[in-house]
Amino acid sequence: MGDELAGNDAVAAGRRRLERCLGTGALAACAAALALGLVIAPPDALQGETQRLMYVHVPAAWAAFAAFAAVSGAGAMRLWRGEGVWERLGRAAAELGAGMTALTIALGSLWGRPVWGVWWTWDPRLTATAAMLLVLLAYLALPYWPGGDPVRRARLTAATGVAGFAVVPVVHFSVLWWRTLHQPPTFLRPPGQVPVHPAMFAALIAAAVAFALMGAWVVLRRVRDLEPAPARAAEPAGESCGRVLVRSAA
């Protein structure tokens, strides 16, 4: 996609540079996380190699939280400033958030079977996480609701993103508020009191950085992809669902 520079200006060039930085950074952090997580960090004394799933499961959950925060923030901006980039940002972040939530659940299930003994149980943490996925899917489905006024629907979608964020603290604090099978948080403690082997900690931090950079990279690219057709110089044939969305909402 080299068409932005032709029609657009320094903004597009700056955005491309930012995308390239994010992509390169994500790649480097991925390499570091792989080395730390698969080679340098020791297996857990009790759980063995299975515990390495933590280096993907936990960053995926954090990325889902961050993505939902972006959905909520973009929703508020959409309600305040009207349609435009905030609408596209909200959608791009919700897509990432839904994917990350699904990944969190899938990896948690793979981790749960050997360690807990079950793939799934309706404990408050797992139930709240499933609810978070449903809220994000509802947010993504709302713009496609048949009939009605698309602009009103876009506002409703944005409001859903803002209100739906309430599920995030429920997911996070579920392990503290209620009895769960899932263990309480490990990492939100004063420095030096985190009960984790330093190499495991380093692997997790590297993986979290990789997920954060990769998530930002994916969302930026997706926001660009969701731009309405006229903003692009040479429009290739065929429509992405995003462009259909924007057109129907315009």
Place this chain on the structure above:
Amino acid sequence: MSPGGRLPLLLVAVTALAMTPLACTGLGEGLTYYRTPSELRPAGGEHVRLGGLVVPGTAHPDGRELHFSLTDGTKTIDVVHTGYRPPVFREGQGVVAEGVLGADGRFRSDRLMVKHSEEYRAADGSR
């Protein structure tokens, strides 16, 4: 909104309304994911989750069954588990068992889940 757009919305609203009392009545029980031995009601034949610590020295397999005692520090209940045993099951550890309290005061479990702590360390004990 066009009539075509109203029907699905109506369906969702009706479903949500129908589910709300269900969710509210289930919530009281549902938010208590497991009961401790002290909270366990006398044998009523209901299928419940029981959570606590495995009393050290009480776990022993017996054929297809696994016997152990579960405690919350106040009360201790003997558990007979039949079914899959998580390999990381250990004495002194937190577990959640699903099953029925028998008339003999023993809890018959058919699903055993092991809680693990939020601590992670290497096999040599370093952290």
